[in-house]
Amino acid sequence: MSAISVIRLTGELEISRKDEISRALHLVGSEGGVLVDFFDVTYADSTTLAELLRFRREADGQGIPVAIVIGSRQFARLIQYAGLGDAFPVFDNRGAALTYLGAEAKA
């Protein structure tokens, strides 16, 4: 079974952290999938969405499943307002995201 990589960012993800977000969202040893853990993100803006879309496209290109965990209502609504409700597999807890990645790895 391939390992699942975890990318974790916390706090406020916005324009001043654009480079940090971009650097964090990279595929390294992620064959079993990537859990993007944004559970402790308290604010996000479209900077983050753009980087997530780029990352998702790269992962799709390599057949690597991605699951995103979001804990804040602001972030969840941001995705809806951007019209990206179907763009990412989003979960509100890590357990559900890991279950999803496990199932995807077996599929």
Add this chain to the structure above:
Amino acid sequence: MLGTSHLRLNCLARPESAKPIRHAVAAFLAVFELDPDFADDVLTATGEALANAIEHAYAGRDPADIEVHAAYEDQVKLSVDVWDRGDFIERERQPNRGFGIRIVQAIASDVRIETNGGTRVHMEFLPPTVTGG
């Protein structure tokens, strides 16, 4: 507490300016004990307009001023203006870009963008009505 309350802020168009400006607007909104999701949405829209100005208004030259004006009128109408004196460039939508204005339009009840001598984004928000009591 009727009448109009105002908040006026000024900052340099730098990425590190966005967070303190947003927090100042959050503190302004907190005074009125608004619905938390509504207040978050106003901050989201304000953050998008601010980030857009920071990223694009003075691209390729020294950053200059951005002004933010929030007003809450008779506890009925909330507006936020974000304006700069830079260049307004109509940008084509790139695959992973251009969500800012879409987000603003999804949240605000009215959005007007004026491009005379800079760019001014005027956003109006209608707080959810309180029922019962």
